[in-house]
Structures are given as structure tokens and as C-alpha cells.
Amino acid sequence: MKKLVPDYIEKLEVYQAGKPIDELAREKGLTRISKLASNENPLGPSPFAIREMTNALWDTHRYPDMAAHELKSALCELYRLKPQNIILGNGSEGIMGYICRAFLQPDEEVITSENTFIGFLILAKSVGAKLIQVPRLPDYKYDVKAMAAKISDKTKIVYLANPDNPTGTYITKEEFDYLMKHVPSHTIVILDEAYFEFAQDQWDYPDSMTYRYDNVITLRTFSKAYGISGVRCGYGFGHEYLIGNLHKVKLPFEPGLIAQKGAFGALKDYPHLKRTLELNKSEKARLVDYLIHHGINPISSVTNFVTFKTASEEASNDLYQGLLNFGVIIRPLRANLMPDHVRISIGTTEEMNHLYEAFDQILPEFIKKFGAN
Ligand SMILES: Cc1ncc(COP(=O)(O)O)c(C=O)c1O
Incomplete structure (x- = not known):
């Protein structure tokens, strides 16, 4: 062939x-x-999520709401955000795909840690980016100082899974502050917080909702603590400029109706x-x-x-x-x-x-x- x-x-x-x-x-x-x-x-899944998804089956002959008004409004209320700062996707991995498509070009550099979440590594490589994976510290934590030292003019993305999969370790507030001092404005930081809900009680965990950096995109998901990985729904927060450009490359009807409804129900079921x-x-x-x-x-x-x-x-x-x-x-x-x-x-x-x-x-x-x- x-x-x-x-x-x-x-x-x-x-x-x-x-x-x-x-x-x-x-x-x-x-x-x-x-x-x-x-x-x-x-x-x-939460019983609320099941009820919302079951009811929505009757409407599956229609395309879903492209603006995902109901789910976005619920997220805006929860995190005090504006809809233009939110993007939804088929899992947070779907949004990682949009990030790579919108912002990464062949040979641009991505800095991350060794052995981290494979899904992201595949997506970054799939657009021809050059991956720089920094070895971990002996206790398996990200070596934030070494990562910061690798940042150059060519660094387009720094990817942090916080907490990390597959080690379960996390970057502390102090480490995050250190890193952000070394990240230039031409570099986008992806803070992948797929396991945020499990880590949020750690006093030194840097909840990205309490920061407002123009070049940070936070990713969270309904697949883990919210229990609906099977329908694929994740969300991202970031500056309007970043989110607006992601919407240009996003498939219009992702996430689908059942995913939107399930996520809405899950979010309401504290x-x-x-x-x-x-x-x-x-x-x-x-x-x-x-x-x-x-x-x-x-x-x-x-x-x-x-x-x-x-x-x-x-x-x-x-x-x-x-x-x-x-x-x-x-x-x-x-x-x-x-x-x-x-x-x-x-x-x-x-x-x-x-x-x-x-x-x-x-x-x-x-x-x-x-x-x-
Ligand atoms: C660190 C991390 N990020 C993202 C994901 C993907 O989550 P989603 O189901 O939202 O695409 C996973 C799934 O295992 C993960 O471990």
C-alpha cells in the first residue's frame, strides 16, 4: 500500500x-x-443522571443543543463563570483533541512528565508535536523545576495531569506557582484535573478555579467521580480567547444529548x-x-x-x-x-x-x- x-x-x-x-x-x-x-x-451513575438520560431517549431523533445551555448554565452557577469560558466535549480527552488541533503545529514542543496519561501523549503526537518528557522525582512526583528548565521559545504546551494518572501523585500549590513563574505567555498550560474531586481536600492542592491565568486551560470530567464515563462528557475552562478558538475546531454536536443530560443530572446529585x-x-x-x-x-x-x-x-x-x-x-x-x-x-x-x-x-x-x- x-x-x-x-x-x-x-x-x-x-x-x-x-x-x-x-x-x-x-x-x-x-x-x-x-x-x-x-x-x-x-x-x-447517579440516579438523577439515569433519570435525565432515560427521559432524553425520547428526544434522540433531534440534534442536541449545540450551546448545551442547560449543562453550561449549571457549570457557570457552580464555578461562577461565564459561558464563554467553558467548552464541553466527548470526555475531557475529546477537549484535549481540540486543543491539539487548534494550538499545536508539527514540531512545536510539548513539555510533560514521563509516564503520564497516555491519552494526551497520543493526541499530541498525532499532530506531529515534539514531546519532551521530563523524568519524575524518586517519589514519583512531577519534577516541576526540571520541567520549568525545559521551557523554550518553541514550547507551545505544558501538560500537567494534576493529580497524575497512573501514579496518583499531585503538584502542590507551591510547585504550581513556581512553574507558572517560568511559563511565558506563548505557552499554554493544560491542567488536566480528571481526578480533582478526589484531591480537592488536600490543603496544598492548587484548585485551578482559584487562579485566573490567561494561558491555562483546566480540564475536568464526568467520567470519574461523577460516574458516567460510558456516555463521554468532559469540560474545560479557560480565557475567552482560548475557548473561542477551541470552539472553531470542535465538532458542533459533541457531547451528544444523552451525555449532556447525564452530566447535568450527575452535577446536581451532590x-x-x-x-x-x-x-x-x-x-x-x-x-x-x-x-x-x-x-x-x-x-x-x-x-x-x-x-x-x-x-x-x-x-x-x-x-x-x-x-x-x-x-x-x-x-x-x-x-x-x-x-x-x-x-x-x-x-x-x-x-x-x-x-x-x-x-x-x-x-x-x-x-x-x-x-x-
Ligand atoms: C489524567 C486523565 N485525564 C483524562 C482522562 C480521560 O477522561 P475522559 O473520560 O473525560 O476523556 C483520564 C482517563 O483515565 C485520565 O486519567
């Missing part, structure tokens, strides 16, 4: 999602499956969000205790997942496959270039019990073979 795509597209690898429940059920003939692989909300955050807090503490009790030191996480190092790629795969046999899906991190690490999303109490039952069966042998970490 004649070469029809630029080199930078040919070199890309397709994004690998967490293993779907149905796939594992088919492969192993299992009925009890706990998916702890994609940082989703284990409680499911009790569901509260239950989600409480469950996450208690089950995450239980997981950390369990791991430490077995000699495994997890990375300190302010998110809805916990990541830890194993002895090797082989050990990570062994653990992953071993848990699959019991119907528990976790995430090995080879694609993040952390092949000797695995990530476990926090599930319901029942799902976590399932994990511990499986762990109890396989961990003694695993630790004998590979050591803890």
Missing part, C-alpha cells in the same frame, strides 16, 4: 483500554468479575458524589493497609487508584494474570513505560473483598517467587 500518512501517525500505537468485563467473562467463563482497571466510579468520595476514601485506606501489611509499598495517591512497583515486568504480568484467573481485572502499566508497576482502581467494598480473596490465594506464592517490591 502506498504510504498515505505522515511518519508521526505511522509510529503511533493504538490506545489500550482496561480489559472489558464481557471479554474476561467470555475468555474464562467467569460470572463474578470485578473490574478495577479504569478508575471508574464503582457505585455507577449526595451521590459525597457517597462516592467517602467510599473511595475508606476503601483506598483499606487497600493501602492491606498492601503494606504484605510488604508492598504503594505510591502515595490522592486519586481513586493505587499504583505500586513490582520486582519486574514478569512479576507485574504474573500478578495481573493471576488475578484475572479469579475474575479481578487490574492494570499493568507497560503502556505507560512502567512495566514493573501495576495500578488498582478502588472498587466497592464487595469488589475489594473479591480482590483480597484473590490476593490471599496468590500473594504468598507471588512474594516467594518475586519478593514484595
Whole structure:
């Protein structure tokens, strides 16, 4: 076949999602499956969101409201913003795609950390940008000083996942202030706050809503704490100039009607969000205790997942496959270039019990073979 795509597209690898429940059920003939692989909300969607989405099914012969008036108004009220400062998309990743399309040109530089959220890395590479990935500090945090030192005339975007996936670490207020002192006005900072709701209680977490930088775009999502990843809805905030230009490249009817309605319902259901955050807090503490009790030191996480190092790629795969046999899906991190690490999303109490039952069966042998970490 004649070469029809630029080199930078040919070199890309397709994004690998967490293993779907149905796939594992088919492969192993299992009925009890706990998916702890994609940082989703284990409680499911809020009942408000379900009601809004169900009612909206009757209107799906119509195009959705392009201005997404209802959802944008709810976001404006919550965050005291103007509609011209908000963009919606098919997940926050959809908006990352618009950012790359609108602002990035081939060979322009993007600075970020090593091993960070793959979705963004693929999008930046897909427009031919040059990625500069700065090594992390030994405690897995972003090395903000080293990132700032890499900024040059060619730096178009600095991408920060705060908190970060897959490590669960975060940049503090002080680190953010330091970085912003070194970011020139020709550089756009993407603050990807997909896990904001889980981290907001940290006293030194820099909630981007309390800053007003002209060159920062905040991204948040309904996929994680709000529990509707299946319908794809995310939102971004930024200066009118940035948001206005993003709207020029955005597909007009994204997000779709069901996503808009689901997000609206989810946003209004504060009790569901509260239950989600409480469950996450208690089950995450239980997981950390369990791991430490077995000699495994997890990375300190302010998110809805916990990541830890194993002895090797082989050990990570062994653990992953071993848990699959019991119907528990976790995430090995080879694609993040952390092949000797695995990530476990926090599930319901029942799902976590399932994990511990499986762990109890396989961990003694695993630790004998590979050591803890
Ligand atoms: C850091 C980070 N940003 C963005 C996303 C994508 O979220 P969405 O479903 O809103 O596209 C994810 C999903 O895992 C993520 O971990």
C-alpha cells in the first residue's frame, strides 16, 4: 500500500483500554468479575443522571443543543463563570483533541512528565508535536523545576495531569506557582484535573478555579467521580480567547444529548458524589493497609487508584494474570513505560473483598517467587 500518512501517525500505537468485563467473562467463563482497571466510579451513575438520560431517549431523533445551555448554565452557577469560558466535549480527552488541533503545529514542543496519561501523549503526537518528557522525582512526583528548565521559545504546551494518572501523585500549590513563574505567555498550560474531586481536600492542592491565568486551560470530567464515563462528557475552562478558538475546531454536536443530560443530572446529585468520595476514601485506606501489611509499598495517591512497583515486568504480568484467573481485572502499566508497576482502581467494598480473596490465594506464592517490591 502506498504510504498515505505522515511518519508521526505511522509510529503511533493504538490506545489500550482496561480489559472489558464481557471479554474476561467470555475468555474464562467467569460470572463474578470485578473490574478495577479504569478508575471508574464503582457505585455507577447517579440516579438523577439515569433519570435525565432515560427521559432524553425520547428526544434522540433531534440534534442536541449545540450551546448545551442547560449543562453550561449549571457549570457557570457552580464555578461562577461565564459561558464563554467553558467548552464541553466527548470526555475531557475529546477537549484535549481540540486543543491539539487548534494550538499545536508539527514540531512545536510539548513539555510533560514521563509516564503520564497516555491519552494526551497520543493526541499530541498525532499532530506531529515534539514531546519532551521530563523524568519524575524518586517519589514519583512531577519534577516541576526540571520541567520549568525545559521551557523554550518553541514550547507551545505544558501538560500537567494534576493529580497524575497512573501514579496518583499531585503538584502542590507551591510547585504550581513556581512553574507558572517560568511559563511565558506563548505557552499554554493544560491542567488536566480528571481526578480533582478526589484531591480537592488536600490543603496544598492548587484548585485551578482559584487562579485566573490567561494561558491555562483546566480540564475536568464526568467520567470519574461523577460516574458516567460510558456516555463521554468532559469540560474545560479557560480565557475567552482560548475557548473561542477551541470552539472553531470542535465538532458542533459533541457531547451528544444523552451525555449532556447525564452530566447535568450527575452535577446536581451532590449526595451521590459525597457517597462516592467517602467510599473511595475508606476503601483506598483499606487497600493501602492491606498492601503494606504484605510488604508492598504503594505510591502515595490522592486519586481513586493505587499504583505500586513490582520486582519486574514478569512479576507485574504474573500478578495481573493471576488475578484475572479469579475474575479481578487490574492494570499493568507497560503502556505507560512502567512495566514493573501495576495500578488498582478502588472498587466497592464487595469488589475489594473479591480482590483480597484473590490476593490471599496468590500473594504468598507471588512474594516467594518475586519478593514484595
Ligand atoms: C489524567 C486523565 N485525564 C483524562 C482522562 C480521560 O477522561 P475522559 O473520560 O473525560 O476523556 C483520564 C482517563 O483515565 C485520565 O486519567
